Amino acid sequence: MREHAYRKEVLDRLARAGGHLNGIRKMVEEGRDCSEILVQLAAVRAALERTGKIILREHVGHCLVDAVQEGDGEAIASLQRAIDAFL
Numbered sequence: 583m584r585e586h587a588y589r590k591e592v593l594d595r596l597a598r599a600g601g602h603l604n605g606i607r608k609m610v611e612e613g614r615d616c617s618e619i620l621v622q623l624a625a626v627r628a629a630l631e632r633t634g635k636i637i638l639r640e641h642v643g644h645c646l647v648d649a650v651q652e653g654d655g656e657a658i659a660s661l662q663r664a665i666d667a668f669l
Contacts, residue, residue: 588636588640595633596633599626599633602622602626606619606622606626634668638665638668649661
């Protein structure tokens with residue numbers, strides 16, 4: 583995926599997730615049923631996980647290749663910690 587398209591897709595997905603979170607906040611403020619809130623939270627979590635997978639697929643691979651080529655052990659370790667935290 584081209585860099586511009588990748589960034590646009592990630593930013594669009596994050597904006598949608600943010601909108602859903604604002605909706606959930608309003609649901610909580612209105613005292614809506616917790617089952618409705620949990621369903622919406624599950625949808626946001628799934629959307630964020632998909633966004634994370636896009637980042638892993640399109641960005642982290644490039645960063646890892648660059649770090650290995652440059653022999654940057656700290657960057658490799660940092661990427662590994664980030665991947666572990668995501669997974």
